[in-house]
Amino acid sequence: MSAPIQKSAAKTKAATQIVTANRLSDGVVVYLAPDGGWIDRIDSALVAEGADALAEAVAAGKAAEAAQEVVESYPIDVTRDGGRLKPLRLREEIRAVGPTVRPDLLRPTGV
Amino acid sequence: MYRYDEFDHGFVAARVDQFRDQVARRLTGELTEDQFKPLRLMNGVYLQLHAYMLRIAIPYGTLSSKQLRMLGHIARTYDRGYGHFTTRQNLQFNWPALKDIPAVLDDLAKVEMHALQTSGNCIRNVTTDHFAGAAADEITDPRPYAEILRQWSSIHPEFSFLPRKFKIAVTGAPKDRAAIQVHDIGLELKRGPDGGIGFAVYVGGGQGRTPMIAHKVRDYLAEEDLLAYVEAIMRVYNLHGRRDNKYKARIKILVHETGAEEITRQIEAEFVEVRKTELLRLPDSEIERITAYFAPPVLAEKPARSSAFEAAKADSAAFADFATYNVTPHKAAGYGVVTISLKPIGGIPGDATDVQMEAIADLADAYSQGEIRVSHEQNLVLPHVALDDMPALYAKLAEHGLATGNAGLVTDIIACPGLDYCALANARSIPLAQDLSNRFGSPERQKEIGELKIKISGCINACGHHHVGHIGLLGVDRRGEEVYQITLGGSGDETASVGTLVGPGFKTEEVVDAVETVVDTYLKLREGPDEPFLAAVRRLGQQPFKEALYGTA
Numbered sequence: 001m002s003a004p005i006q007k008s009a010a011k012t013k014a015a016t017q018i019v020t021a022n023r024l025s026d027g028v029v030v031y032l033a034p035d036g037g038w039i040d041r042i043d044s045a046l047v048a049e050g051a052d053a054l055a056e057a058v059a060a061g062k063a064a065e066a067a068q069e070v071v072e073s074y075p076i077d078v079t080r081d082g083g084r085l086k087p088l089r090l091r092e093e094i095r096a097v098g099p100t101v102r103p104d105l106l107r108p109t110g111v
Numbered sequence: 112m113y114r115y116d117e118f119d120h121g122f123v124a125a126r127v128d129q130f131r132d133q134v135a136r137r138l139t140g141e142l143t144e145d146q147f148k149p150l151r152l153m154n155g156v157y158l159q160l161h162a163y164m165l166r167i168a169i170p171y172g173t174l175s176s177k178q179l180r181m182l183g184h185i186a187r188t189y190d191r192g193y194g195h196f197t198t199r200q201n202l203q204f205n206w207p208a209l210k211d212i213p214a215v216l217d218d219l220a221k222v223e224m225h226a227l228q229t230s231g232n233c234i235r236n237v238t239t240d241h242f243a244g245a246a247a248d249e250i251t252d253p254r255p256y257a258e259i260l261r262q263w264s265s266i267h268p269e270f271s272f273l274p275r276k277f278k279i280a281v282t283g284a285p286k287d288r289a290a291i292q293v294h295d296i297g298l299e300l301k302r303g304p305d306g307g308i309g310f311a312v313y314v315g316g317g318q319g320r321t322p323m324i325a326h327k328v329r330d331y332l333a334e335e336d337l338l339a340y341v342e343a344i345m346r347v348y349n350l351h352g353r354r355d356n357k358y359k360a361r362i363k364i365l366v367h368e369t370g371a372e373e374i375t376r377q378i379e380a381e382f383v384e385v386r387k388t389e390l391l392r393l394p395d396s397e398i399e400r401i402t403a404y405f406a407p408p409v410l411a412e413k414p415a416r417s418s419a420f421e422a423a424k425a426d427s428a429a430f431a432d433f434a435t436y437n438v439t440p441h442k443a444a445g446y447g448v449v450t451i452s453l454k455p456i457g458g459i460p461g462d463a464t465d466v467q468m469e470a471i472a473d474l475a476d477a478y479s480q481g482e483i484r485v486s487h488e489q490n491l492v493l494p495h496v497a498l499d500d501m502p503a504l505y506a507k508l509a510e511h512g513l514a515t516g517n518a519g520l521v522t523d524i525i526a527c528p529g530l531d532y533c534a535l536a537n538a539r540s541i542p543l544a545q546d547l548s549n550r551f552g553s554p555e556r557q558k559e560i561g562e563l564k565i566k567i568s569g570c571i572n573a574c575g576h577h578h579v580g581h582i583g584l585l586g587v588d589r590r591g592e593e594v595y596q597i598t599l600g601g602s603g604d605e606t607a608s609v610g611t612l613v614g615p616g617f618k619t620e621e622v623v624d625a626v627e628t629v630v631d632t633y634l635k636l637r638e639g640p641d642e643p644f645l646a647a648v649r650r651l652g653q654q655p656f657k658e659a660l661y662g663t664a
Contacts, residue, residue: 025138026208027162068140071158089591091530095160099531101459101541105191 015077015088017054018045019061020095021070029095030070032057038070042096042109043084048075084109112173112482113258113404115223122265123220126227130154131213138210151209154216155226159534162206165215166229171239171257171281172200172485176472179483181222183468189215194468196453196461198525198576199278200238200485201229205532227265232273234264234345239281240288241486244405245448245494247440250300251308253283255402256337259393263338270345274352275360278317279341290487290603292316292325293579295362296344301331309333314344314374315366318573322609323363326371328378334398336382339391343381347374408480408495413445417498423505430505432554433516438501441494447501449479449493450486450518451508456552457545458512460526461489470511478504487576488564489525490518521556521563521630522548525576529569529586530593536569538586538593543567546623551630560630563644566601579603581645582629583610584622595622599629599656600648613653614661625660632659 019032023040030038031045039045048054054075061073077088087093098106115123130150137147151157155166167182174182182202186194189211190204197203207215219225228235237257244252260279264270270277280294291297297313310332316325332340348362351369366374385391424431438447451471454460463471471491475483478500479493486492496504508514517523524547527533529540544567551557566580570587577583583598594616601610617625630644632655637647648656 022158022162025210027158029161065144068138071144090593091160091536094530098161099541100539101531101545 015079017048017057017075018042018078018085019048019057019073019075020045020092021061021064021073024068024071027071032060032064032073036060038064040107042078042087045078045085047078047080047085112175112254113170113401119223120220123223123225123227126154126225127213127216127220130216134209134213149231152230153227154212155229156209156212157230157534159205159528159532160530161532163209163212164532165204165207165212165226166197167202167204167219167224167226168229168236169201169224169485170261171237171243171254172241172487173243173254174483174485175222176475176481176483178222178224179468179475180472181218181224183465183472185215185218186468187465188218193462193464195459195528196463196485196489196491198487198489198527198574199229199236200241200487201236202485203528205528230276231271232275232277233271234260234267234273234277234279237261237264237279237281238289238294238487240283241484241488241490241492242288242439242448242494243283243484244407245441245446246284246286246288247442248286249284249442250302251283252402252405252407253281253289253298253300254405255398256298256300256310256334257281258401258404259337259398260341263341270349273345273349274354275357275362277345277348277362285605287603287605287607288486290576290579290607292605292607293318293322293576293603294325295348296341297325298337303331303333307333310337312340312344314378315363315371316607317361317363318576318578319361320358320571320573321361321364321367322573322578323367324607324609325363326366326375328371328375335393335395336386337393339385340378340382342391343378343385346381346385347377351377407442408482410443410446410480410495411497413443413497413499415444417445417501420498420501423502428554429514429516430502432558433505433514434501436516436520437518438496441496443495445498447496447498449496449501449504451491451493451513452515452517452523453490453513454517454523454548455512455515456517456522457549459541460524460544463491467511467513470507471513474504474507488523490523516554517557519562519564520558521551521560521565523564524548525564525566525580527568527570527575529567529575533569533574535572536586537571537588538569538595540567540569540575540584540586543584543586543595543619543622547626550623550627559640560634561640561643563630564602565626576603577601578609579607580610581648582626584626587616589616593619595619597622597625597629597660599653600645602645611653613656628659629656632656 048057299311312329313325484492526540526544530536568575568577579601596616598610
């Protein structure tokens with residue numbers, strides 16, 4: 001019944017970053033999108049390449065917090081894995097897909 | 112059970128209205144998250160990995176069928192069809208939307224429930240023996256005293272901003288099923304020299320990153336002095352407890368740093384002062400008034416032996432296992448206390464679906480006077496079941512996947528939500544519990560092993576009680592990888608002890624084998640089937656288990 005336990009991919013590949021948060025109204029995990037909005041599928045997230053882009057994305061997260069759209073925004077490390085964005089930390093992988101023990105509640109990640 | 116009076120109804124309704132207004136102001140941006148967070152926590156609302164989480168108080172683990180049915184309704188209407196019973200005898204919903212929580216609280220208030228003081232640095236839900244009011248070995252029902260403490264501690268102005276959270280547990284039986292010695296205050300009901308009811312008082316126990324067994328500060332406290340003495344303890348803690356470091360702020364640290372003798376002296380001195388006022392002396396009339404709410408149900412007289420029960424045991428091995436492990440002697444002849452295991456083999460410890468909650472509520476009405484209990488071991492209990500009714504009850508439980516006969520056995524595993532849900536966790540707990548359950552799941556294997564309590568926490572905060580597991584498992588993050596440390600010899604009962612770390616941790620793919628090595632070593636070295644795992648570990652020490660796990664150095 002239990003899901004296979006995967007190792008974290010930490011420190012296996014060079015990271016790029018995206019910005020995540022929880023949506024204020026319902027707490028759902030969301031990601032900053034290229035159009036400045038917030039989407040719930042990680043693969044559609046804005047990938048911040050380079051320090052300037054990351055600073056801009058983090059600032060957008062803080063602005064969205066101030067605008068009461070999201071709560072607790074922060075950047076996370078991801079790698080590109082085929083067609084998808086894979087968080088390096090297991091914690092963020094679980095946030096992206098849902099509890100590993102409830103396959104019926106897994107959420108889609110794709111675009 | 113306790114029923115709200117006019118004051119209770121008014122108070123809870125006012126708090127719901129207040130929180131509805133706070134949520135509305137948060138959603139419109141009038142309140143920032145920094146302003147709102149302490150307000151939502153006071154109402155049991157956390158933000159976890161995937162969503163908000165609502166922790167609902169179940170005072171001393173007692174539920175009516177009506178209340179459990181309402182929890183099922185909430186699970187289906189506002190959540191994702193299930194809830195999680197916790198080691199604090201509470202229930203957590205993992206997915207409520209913030210905008211819906213005032214409506215959830217409205218529904219809870221309709222059945223005299225709430226989520227107050229399930230978070231924050233206040234006195235939390237008072238917990239007790241899940242067999243309270245039914246167990247054959249009970250001196251007296253601890254729930255009236257827990258209710259008195261609940262009423263006294265609810266929005267207590269002096270104790271709403273303590274150095275840290277504060278947990279009180281009460282047992283009414285010498286067999287401690289409430290783990291009182293690992294609580295901030297533990298109360299053991301006992302008879303005094305004059306035959307009256309009083310308490311042995313323990314202070315300074317706890318788990319978390321610094322596990323400690325409580326010190327007994329009073330061997331006997333008369334029941335009329337319960338509130339005065341607890342108030343004295345709280346005042347000493349509130350005054351001297353550390354506020355500079357949250358990791359050193361629990362009363363256990365104060366007791367440890369001050370010394371048990373000196374802290375006892377301070378408590379006793381404060382007690383003298385509190386007692387002088389007479390304000391907190393519990394009159395007999397008030398104890399009787401509250402106790403009346405917990406009057407034992409009127410049960411039809413039955414012979415001690417039930418032929419239907421005995422015949423069913425002879426007929427079915429599965430039922431016989433259920434009868435052996437999940438039915439505990441009741442104080443009334445011809446009745447039993449039934450543990451409904453929320454640990455199906457390979458399942459998620461403590462989870463129950465909306466349908467299961469409603470089914471158990473119906474079964475409580477049919478067979479158990481409409482009463483249900485929540486155990487800190489994450490099971491549910493039907494406290495008053497006639498032995499004659501056990502076969503029918505068992506059959507109906509089985510229809511809902513609730514008839515696993517494993518209470519107290521190796522697959523009756525406590526596990527915190529862990530990294531699958533919890534924002535504090537470093538590692539997953541539930542998948543490990545599931546894998547262990549599958550590994551040891553055969554009835555023959557479980558019976559051979561006998562009583563064995565495995566407890567798993569996904570971080571050092573120890574919500575999974577790993578410190579007091581006969582085998583404790585603590586998940587840690589080692590350079591991005593989940594690793595599990597094993598402790599042996601812990602216990603939360605009247606012989607309470609903190610488990611000892613046996614050695615370096617094990618990777619995910621190794622840990623189930625490691626636990627099996629520990630179990631096999633026990634089976635090999637025990638004096639016989641009558642020597643339980645805990646007794647064997649205490650007799651043998653760690654060495655044989657170390658050697659089995661790591662080889663001889």
